[in-house]
Amino acid sequence: xxxxxxxxxxxxxxxxxxxxxxxxxxxxxxxxxxxxxxxxxxxxxxxxxxxxxxxxxxxxxxxxxxxxxxxxxxxxxxxxxxxxxxxxxxxxxxxxxxxxxxxxxxxxxxxxxxxxxxxxxxxxxxxxxxxxxxxxxxxxxxxxxxxxxxxxxxxxxxxxxxxxxxxxxxxxxxxxxxxxxxxxxxxxxxxxxxxxxxxxxxxxxxxxxxxxxxxxxxx
Amino acid sequence: xxxxxxxxxxxxxxxxxxxxxxxxxxxxxxxxxxxxxxxxxxxxxxxxxxxxxxxxxxxxxxxxxxxxxxxxxxxxxxxxxxxxxxxxxxxxxxxxxxxxxxxxxxxxxxxxxxxxxxxxxxxxxxxxxxxxxxxxxxxxxxxxxxxxxxxxxxxxxxxxxxxxxxxxxxxxxxxxxxxxxxxxxxxxxxxxxxxxxxxxxxxxxxxxxxxxxxxxxxx
DNA sequence: CTTGACATAGAACGTATGTTCCGCTAGAAT
DNA sequence: ATTCTAGCGGAACATACGTTCTATGTCAAG
Numbered sequence: 478x479x480x481x482x483x484x485x486x487x488x489x490x491x492x493x494x495x496x497x498x499x500x501x502x503x504x505x506x507x508x509x510x511x512x513x514x515x516x517x518x519x520x521x522x523x524x525x526x527x528x529x530x531x532x533x534x535x536x537x538x539x540x541x542x543x544x545x546x547x548x549x550x551x552x553x554x555x556x557x558x559x560x561x562x563x564x565x566x567x568x569x570x571x572x573x574x575x576x577x578x579x580x581x582x583x584x585x586x587x588x589x590x591x592x593x594x595x596x597x598x599x600x601x602x603x604x605x606x607x608x609x610x611x612x613x614x615x616x617x618x619x620x621x622x623x624x625x626x627x628x629x630x631x632x633x634x635x636x637x638x639x640x641x642x643x644x645x646x647x648x649x650x651x652x653x654x655x656x657x658x659x660x661x662x663x664x665x666x667x668x669x670x671x672x673x674x675x676x677x678x679x680x681x682x683x684x685x686x687x688x689x690x691x692x693x694x695x696x
Numbered sequence: 697x698x699x700x701x702x703x704x705x706x707x708x709x710x711x712x713x714x715x716x717x718x719x720x721x722x723x724x725x726x727x728x729x730x731x732x733x734x735x736x737x738x739x740x741x742x743x744x745x746x747x748x749x750x751x752x753x754x755x756x757x758x759x760x761x762x763x764x765x766x767x768x769x770x771x772x773x774x775x776x777x778x779x780x781x782x783x784x785x786x787x788x789x790x791x792x793x794x795x796x797x798x799x800x801x802x803x804x805x806x807x808x809x810x811x812x813x814x815x816x817x818x819x820x821x822x823x824x825x826x827x828x829x830x831x832x833x834x835x836x837x838x839x840x841x842x843x844x845x846x847x848x849x850x851x852x853x854x855x856x857x858x859x860x861x862x863x864x865x866x867x868x869x870x871x872x873x874x875x876x877x878x879x880x881x882x883x884x885x886x887x888x889x890x891x892x893x894x895x896x897x898x899x900x901x902x903x904x905x906x907x908x909x910x911x912x913x914x915x
Numbered sequence: 916c917t918t919g920a921c922a923t924a925g926a927a928c929g930t931a932t933g934t935t936c937c938g939c940t941a942g943a944a945t
Numbered sequence: 946a947t948t949c950t951a952g953c954g955g956a957a958c959a960t961a962c963g964t965t966c967t968a969t970g971t972c973a974a975g
Contacts, residue, residue: 484922501757502765503722506962518924523963525922538720542761542931542962546721595812600915613888619838619912621886639914667840669832691912693838695858696819703952725932737954742934744952761932761961 483532487525489514491534495547504543564592564627570608570615570641570650592625592692599689604630606686617666618652624693626652628686639667643683644676652688702751706744708733710753714766723762783811783846789827789834789860789869811844811911818908823849825905836885837871843912845871847905858886862902863895871907 483491493513497505505513511522526545529535538544592607599605610624618639620626626641634640636656642664643650653664653674662682664674676682702710712732716724724732730741745764748754757763811826818824829843837858839845845860853859855875861883862869872883872893881901883893895901 486922498721501763502717503762506761507964508962516923518926519963520925520965521923523965540931540963542725543722544720544963592817593814595814597812598911598913600913616838616887616889619835619840621838668835670835688914690914691910692817693910694817694819695907695909705952726934727932735953737956738933739935739955740953747952759933759961763933 483529483534484525486514486516487529490522490525491529491547494535494545498547504545506543564594564605564607566592566607566609566625568608569611570626592627594627594690594692599627601629601689605689606630615652617668617671619667620652620691621693624691626688627690627692629689631687634684634687639688641685641688643685645681645683650685655684702748702753703744705733705735706748709741709744710748710766713754713764717766723764725762783813783824783826785811785826785828785844787827788830789845811846813846813909813911818846820848820908824908825849834871836887836890838886839871839910840912843910845907846909846911848908850906853903853906858907860904860907862904864900864902869904874903 490510493510494504497509497513507519507522507526510526511517511519514522516522516525526535526537530537533548535545535547605627607625607627610620610622610626613622615621615624628641634655638655639652640655641650641652642655651664653666656663656665658675660677660679662676662679664676666673709729712729713723716728716732726738726741726745729745730736730738733741735741735744745754745756749756752767754764754766824846826844826846829839829841829845832841834840834843847860853874857874858871859874860869860871861874870883872885875882875884877894879896879898881895881898883895885892
C-alpha cells in the first residue's frame, strides 16, 4: 500500500467515478471516464485505474465492463462518516460481581450481540462496550432493571465522571459520580436525595469503566 | 404503472439484481442474470427486464452494459428501511407544566432540533417526539435532569405502559407506569422503593403520551 | 550523454454484452 | 376450429468495452 500523492487526474477520476455511480446506479466505463476527465486514450485511463487500485482507492474486476468499485478507504474519506456505530454487548452488570469487560484482543465482530447507536449521542466512539443492567441494585444511579449502559474502557478518570467501580471490601459493583478529594475518593449517587460514599483507602476501589450513555427501552 | 403480479422469475431477478449489486458494487449483466435465475436465453432475460421496467421496478439505459438500476419503489419495498430515524425535539418537560405536544399538523421537518435514534431501539416509529427533562422532579421515574425521553403521541394506553400524565388537581406532570384498577387508576413509580399514587377520579388525569425510550448522555 | 521509470497517446484486437429476429408452445379469446 | 397474445429458447448480429502493443515525451539518476 503505497501512500503516494495522487495526481490531479487521478483525483478527478475518483470524483467522477463517485459522482457517476451515484447518478446512474452503476460505474462508468473506461471511455466515459476518459471523456470526462479529458483523456483521449483508453489505455491511459486503464493505466491510471490500475494506479488507483495499487493505492487502494478502488478495486477492479478484470474483463468485466464497468467492473470497478470504490474501496471503503476512499468512501470513508469522502463520506462525512457513517452516523451509526455498533457497540458490542458483552454481558450483564449487577451489584454482586465486577463488570464483565471485553477481552482486549477481541475484535468488534465475533460478538454476535450488539446495539446500534447514532454517533451524535456519544462524545467518543473508541473502546465502547455495552452492558445490560440486571436487577434493581443500581437504583441510586437512576438505572433500573433492563437498562443498557454504554461504557468506555478507560484507565484514568476525571472528577465528575460517572464510572462503574468495584468495591473490593464490599465486593460490590456500583455506578457513581466520582470525585477525588485529597487522599480520599467520594462516590456520589446520581440521585441527589441519596448520600455519598466516602472511600478512605483508594486501594479498595477499582474503576472499571466510564459510563457514556444510559438507554432505557420501554415496551 | 401497471400493478400486475410479478411472475416467480421476475421476483427472483429482482432479488438477484439487488444481491449482486450489493456484493459487487455494480449491476449484473444480462447473461449473469440469466445464468443465476435459470434462463438460457438472453432474449428472455431482456424480455423480462423490459417487463419489470414497465411495472416500474427498475429503469434501464439502452445499449449500456449493466445499464440498469433499481427504482426507489422497489428499494423501499425490499430494504428493511433506513435504520436511523429523526425525532423532533419539541421542548422540555418538568413537573410544573403539561407536556408540550407537537402541533399535529407540523411536519417532521421544519423542526430544526431533532435527535437521531437507531430504529432497533424502538418498537414503533410513528408519532414520536422527544423532550428534554428539566430538573429533578422526575426522580421517582428514575429520570434525571438532562435526560431525553422519547414519547409517542397516542390516545389510548394499556396496563403497564409508562406514560406522561398531567394531574389536573395537583397541576403536575409526572412519568409513571399506569394501571387501570376498576374505576380507579394506579400510577406506579418506576423506582420500586416508592409508593404508588391512586387516582380515584380518572377525570383528574390526562395522559399526554407514552414513554418509549429514555436516553441519558453522560459528558 | 545514456538509461530507466513514469506518464501519455493512438491504434488494433478480442470478447463481453445488449439487441434483434425467427420459431415454438400454451392458453385465452373469437 | 382459428386467431391472438404472453412467455420462452436459440442463434446471429452489432458494438460497447476492456486489453494489449507500440510509440513518444519528460525527467531524474547513473
